[in-house]
């Protein structure tokens with residue numbers, strides 16, 4: 001690139017470099033990186049294509065572009081991700097919220113009438129719990145995660161989005177005091193569900209830069225569902241509901257696990273790509 005960087009030219013150069021690095025949506029990502037660095041909106045590219053980047057902006061842009069070429073996810077570079085219409089802070093300690101997971105929030109939201117108490121297992125950035133709580137309705141909620149670092153991110157997000165949310169560190173239900181048994185109306189979770197052996201074949205953004213502990217669902221990917229299905233009934237109120245995100249080939253196994261553990265009304269919801277995405281069920285009454 002020339003020594004003075006101009007807006008449109010930088011965007012096109014960046015697109016080429018990202019394409020060469022194997023980034024799928026190179027044009028979009030080049031523009032988003034530039035907008036992030038220059039603190040401007042999409043219209044800038046069209047209204048002011050010859051705008052010069054300041055020396056500081058140019059330095060920062062090239063630095064982040066280099067990182068994106070090394071397949072560090074864009075959201076880790078900008079420090080934010082959008083989910084369910086809200087902005088979440090993210091870093092390398094949490095799974096980046098996915099649009100697939102919005103299906104789970106949408107399904108869970110349908111059964112809220114007001115005042116429910118929600119438990120989110122493997123909360124990560126807190127995106128599921130905080131999206132639900134931000135709907136108002138006098139809801140309360142707790143998120144648990146094994147990772148202290150993830151909970152620090154969730155806590156930051158809660159300050160802006162739903163300050164009443166509580167976060168507890170620990171292994172699934174192990175984070176909760178016994179006194180919370182039979183106290184939840186809803187359990188939601190997007191647990192790690194990738195089979196360990198499949199992780200190296202995921203795209204580098206995921207396999208190399210997202211936390212392994214947020215992805216790895218054990219040998220067959222079902223380890224967390226087994227434990228959640230077995231223990232959830234003890235923490236849900238009678239008639240309470242559970243919503244689990246699943247991998248698209250896991251519906252039959254996860255439905256069977258819930259049914260074996262006494263859940264009724266077990267069903268599957270597909271995502272917008274028509275892939276099985278969420279399993280839900282109702283605890284015995």
Ligand code: GLN
Nearest residue numbers: 095123124190191192214
């Ligand atoms: N609940 C968070 C999310 O859906 C984190 C999930 C995880 O770490 N497996 O993004």
